[in-house]
Amino acid sequence: MAWKLDCKPFPPAVLAYGEEEQTRGSNRCNLELWKRSWYNSSKDLNLLKRKTQKLMSWKSFQNVICMLAGLLVLGTTTAASMANDDAAAKPPAQLVRRAVQNEMNANNGPGVHFMFTDRKKTAHLSQTRLIVETREATAGITVAQDDHRLTPQELEAEEARLENYIRNPEELNKKRKQEKEDAERTERILRALPDAFLYEADGIERGSDAIGRAGDELVKLKFRPDPSYVPPTRVEQVLTGMSGHLLIDAKQDRVAEIDGTLQKEVGFGWGILGHLDRGGRFLVQQADVSDHHWEVTRMELTFTGKIFFFKKLNIRSSDLFSDFHEVSSDLTFAQGVELLQKKIAQEQSGVEKSENTSREAQLPKKDNDQAREAGGTEGISRR
Numbered sequence: 001m002a003w004k005l006d007c008k009p010f011p012p013a014v015l016a017y018g019e020e021e022q023t024r025g026s027n028r029c030n031l032e033l034w035k036r037s038w039y040n041s042s043k044d045l046n047l048l049k050r051k052t053q054k055l056m057s058w059k060s061f062q063n064v065i066c067m068l069a070g071l072l073v074l075g076t077t078t079a080a081s082m083a084n085d086d087a088a089a090k091p092p093a094q095l096v097r098r099a100v101q102n103e104m105n106a107n108n109g110p111g112v113h114f115m116f117t118d119r120k121k122t123a124h125l126s127q128t129r130l131i132v133e134t135r136e137a138t139a140g141i142t143v144a145q146d147d148h149r150l151t152p153q154e155l156e157a158e159e160a161r162l163e164n165y166i167r168n169p170e171e172l173n174k175k176r177k178q179e180k181e182d183a184e185r186t187e188r189i190l191r192a193l194p195d196a197f198l199y200e201a202d203g204i205e206r207g208s209d210a211i212g213r214a215g216d217e218l219v220k221l222k223f224r225p226d227p228s229y230v231p232p233t234r235v236e237q238v239l240t241g242m243s244g245h246l247l248i249d250a251k252q253d254r255v256a257e258i259d260g261t262l263q264k265e266v267g268f269g270w271g272i273l274g275h276l277d278r279g280g281r282f283l284v285q286q287a288d289v290s291d292h293h294w295e296v297t298r299m300e301l302t303f304t305g306k307i308f309f310f311k312k313l314n315i316r317s318s319d320l321f322s323d324f325h326e327v328s329s330d331l332t333f334a335q336g337v338e339l340l341q342k343k344i345a346q347e348q349s350g351v352e353k354s355e356n357t358s359r360e361a362q363l364p365k366k367d368n369d370q371a372r373e374a375g376g377t378e379g380i381s382r383r
Contacts (some may be wrong), residue, residue: 092199092221095248100193102253107187112293113331115339117323123316130343132327134336137165137176141340143347155344162337172333188235193246193258196231196239197223205247210297212256213288218247223260234268238276241266254294257285262303274307289324297321 113133118140120127128144141158143150150158165172199221207216224243231237244260262280267273280303286296298320305313327339 090250092201093194095219095250096199096246097194098253099248099255100190103190103255106294110329113327113329114295114324115327116321119320121318130340132336132339134331134333136333137172137179139333139336139340143344166334166337185235192236192239196226196229196236198226199223202245207249207256210287211285212247212249213252216249216251218256219250221246221248237268238266259283274305276303276305280304290326295321295324
């Protein structure tokens with residue numbers, strides 16, 4: 001069932017009345033779906049009843065069991081169909097508003113902290129970073145670049161950069177402030193979603209480990225700009241020219257994916273401050289990574305434009321976040337850096353052990369035995 005609603009802003013009283021009427025309409029729709037489902041099921045049940053009577057007269061236990069299995073399949077199919085229809089029948093604006101509110105609650109709550117891996121690609125290079133969330137700020141260290149592990153000198157420079165934050169509280173405060181400002185801009189975009197777009201249902205998809213929750217139904221909603229929306233700040237201005245789709249996990253009321261593309265050039269400050277070109281795109285996916293705790297798993301940004309007429313803007317980046325492991329939510333930044341260092345040491349030890357095993361496997365048996373004997377003799381002389 002496709003819904004097409006106008007998400008223009010209304011006064012609170014009118015909005016409350018509209019939502020009440022939408023709910024009533026949804027209930028009437030669900031009642032009609034139930035009636036049709038019950039009528040079709042009744043016809044099937046009557047047919048099954050007549051067949052069962054014949055089977056009982058045959059006294060075939062095996063056939064009776066098969067018929068009961070058929071009844072169970074019928075009931076399961078009917079219930080699943082009604083559940084699908086119920087999720088699809090919810091007004092898109094209501095789904096978006098509830099999901100956005102839930103996202104806001106999750107972002108502002110105490111939350112759970114994780115250590116994870118970020119594989120980032122840009123137009124010029126690729127990096128693999130280990131990241132840990134702490135109560136003070138996020139600590140991250142690069143461990144590979146262009147698919148090659150950092151040299152000991154490069155890794156030492158990365159550790160010195162993190163140590164600088166620990167030794168200089170002012171630098172750490174600047175980092176914390178920057179992360180807070182980034183989070184506030186993201187929250188502004190999120191808060192604007194229910195009002196900035198007009199939504200239309202576009203089917204159901206299935207969640208996975210990387211998008212939503214594995215096995216959950218994701219309601220797909222197409223969106224386009226609401227011409228009556230007036231962005232309150234420059235941050236929300238980008239939404240006025242964007243179309244795309246959302247995937248919402250209706251069971252958990254979470255946004256599993258947002259994919260938007262600029263359908264026109266969007267200017268800032270009457271074009272004086274700059275503009276973004278048509279065709280710019282952003283994609284954000286998130287998933288349930290640990291017992292109803294959702295984290296971003298993928299982010300892609302592709303934008304071109306200009307700033308102050310002369311400075312070109314060219315953003316092309318892709319981030320894949322994986323290997324989430326829960327850590328203490330009370331970690332200090334210094335403790336987070338220690339965790340990163342331990343993780344790197346463990347990985348290096350594992351890589352070296354694997355390389356030695358692989359090297360020994362490639363040697364002929366005689367040379368392999370001599371290598372072991374030489375190693376043993378060397379060990380004795382050192383002792």
